[in-house]
Amino acid sequence: VTVEALRWKGDALELLDQRLLPDQFVYVTCRSAAQVAAAIRDMVVRGAPAIGCAAAFGIALEPKEASYAILAKSRPTAINLAWALERMRRAEDKKAEAEAIYAEDLAVNRAIGAQGAKLIPEGARILTYCNTGALATAGHGTALGVIRSARDKGVSVIACETRPYLQGARLTAWECMQEGIPCTLITDNMAGHFMSRGEVDLVIVGADRIAANGDTANKIGTYTLAVLAHRPSCRSTSRHRSRPSMRRWPTARRFRSKRDRRTKLPATAAYAGRRRASR
């Protein structure tokens, strides 16, 4: 693991301060549950799996009743937080349990990566959103973990900056650079443009939660990417060559009002964008 959001030292938890990335690379040392809770609340550590691991180590540092309450309140929307605290409560050896939660998250992420990588075509240009990498987990990452596992296929990443907190610009782009994965940073509003030009083969995003019926919750902006990825390619040959059309314009910021060519998109576990095969 090159990028480590958390480092367990037995009597202390070191958290990479993600608020300072990419300018500074600083670990914050926590020796109490309250310090871990403050780090979660202040977004020193973020990403639901990483928050779950951090909370587990918070209990391991200070296995008191009050620790559960203060940690549970630190980020109520992170589903892994409540889950990890419940598991820690049932465990007898708190340190061993926290280490097990951490190790299992890493193993789960590597398994997600191995499974997901099978869906990635050779040389795919993959658009991703927010940060779902090693920084958001015990290591390797979920959606970005799939990309990491597929790096031998010569993939490249298009990272959306993810306003307003810029997890894509500050974290995903930085993480790709650490790993040597080619990465292009774009503003969120450029995603549709690149998809319409057929320059995105695949979109992979994380999920805060997924319900049994497939309903998904994630960072605001994910819905827009899903709508765009499902839209058939907008590139087409004009059937009205006699009329002036945007083809003559030198600007790259253009789109077609003509009815789009309908291409059939393959369904994958992720949102299927334009594939090379259909270009």
Added chain:
Amino acid sequence: VTVEALRWKGDALELLDQRLLPDQFVYVTCRSAAQVAAAIRDMVVRGAPAIGCAAAFGIALEPKEASYAILAKSRPTAINLAWALERMRRAEDKKAEAEAIYAEDLAVNRAIGAQGAKLIPEGARILTYCNTGALATAGHGTALGVIRSARDKGVSVIACETRPYLQGARLTAWECMQEGIPCTLITDNMAGHFMSRGEVDLVIVGADRIAANGDTANKIGTYTLAVLAHRPSCRSTSRHRSRPSMRRWPTARRFRSKRDRRTKLPATAAYAGRRRASR
């Protein structure tokens, strides 16, 4: 006209420095074509119609052959620039012609506003992008001019911040505040979320250029808004009440994977978003 991007003083052109908005309200005085060209290049003044007017006044200030060349190079993508310079070249009384171009742009914008306002429903919540208001023109505005003309209908504006240059955040939101038009500023990636919740009745954007066949070129991100606005409403009643679904989740950042209810959207001159009637 409350907001004036340009003020012609007979022997000088005053340009509102839009780079400093909304923090500072400062006019830059230009007394030569080179100064006007620099102001266009540095984005003191922006918006194709305003650039066209500024260039015309630049020729009026200094009607030399060299003035045409330096102004033409200041922003080649603004179609109004080449158009205004060509018109100035043919005119005998340069000052009168520049004033006519300015007056005609103002009249055109008011006519666009009057025509467009007829399409705006009472109380419409209108999403807009970039800045297409008085700041981008001789006055009143194009797309934002339609909103301005419809203000008596109790409309409200949702302004996208428009990364990376933030024309929506810095200019459109400020301009709405000057006019007392209710305005909510959102990041660009939030537009789909508000549309999916039926909180946008209409999307109105400007256009850098429109070809005879309807092809349109505009600021990057416009295509995404068009795709989103054409998507049928994503709100629906789950047909799988027995299964856990996102309805139970307290987060606002959620969307449905179930097949959407297909609502028929009315077509307007602008991109028709969700109308109140269809909610």
